[in-house]
Amino acid sequence: MNHSELRVDEIRAYKQEWEGFVNEAKQTRPNILAVLNVYGTYEQIHSFRLLFQNSEGHIFLERLYHILDEPLDKGVDRCMSELEWLGPNITLALVDAPLPVEYCPCCEKSLANKVNLDVAEKILAR
Ligand SMILES: [Zn+2]
Numbered sequence: 001m002n003h004s005e006l007r008v009d010e011i012r013a014y015k016q017e018w019e020g021f022v023n024e025a026k027q028t029r030p031n032i033l034a035v036l037n038v039y040g041t042y043e044q045i046h047s048f049r050l051l052f053q054n055s056e057g058h059i060f061l062e063r064l065y066h067i068l069d070e071p072l073d074k075g076v077d078r079c080m081s082e083l084e085w086l087g088p089n090i091t092l093a094l095v096d097a098p099l100p101v102e103y104c105p106c107c108e109k110s111l112a113n114k115v116n117l118d119v120a121e122k123i124l125a126r
Contacts, residue, residue, distance in 0.1 A: 021060040025087030031055055033120050034083055034092045037113045039101055050079050051112050055121050091123055
């Protein structure tokens with residue numbers, strides 16, 4: 001979506017959501033969970049995704065890392081430093097097997113695998 005298509009109130013709403021997210025991420029016990037999605041096979045991981053969700057399942061931010069952009073270990077280092085920078089107290093959950101790449105049937109954007117709400121609540125309640 002092009003930014004010029006957004007109305008002023010929509011831009012303001014996105015801005016407020018983003019600022020709320022960044023502020024929540026810095027808290028001692030943030031209501032935000034970081035989730036790592038890994039794609040490929042055990043022999044060859046080709047990409048991974050870092051997403052930030054809350055206990056209601058809302059995704060605030062997704063970051064993609066691909067081996068065509070940089071070596072895998074460098075991507076992992078960059079991912080971890082971004083997580084540390086955004087919210088050092090955020091718990092990182094790992095979807096522990098390589099995932100198939102699935103696309104949204106309407107816009108063909110690749111789909112993120114969130115942590116189920118009951119699991120997210122359990123992790124965040126610790
Ligand atoms: Zn879509």
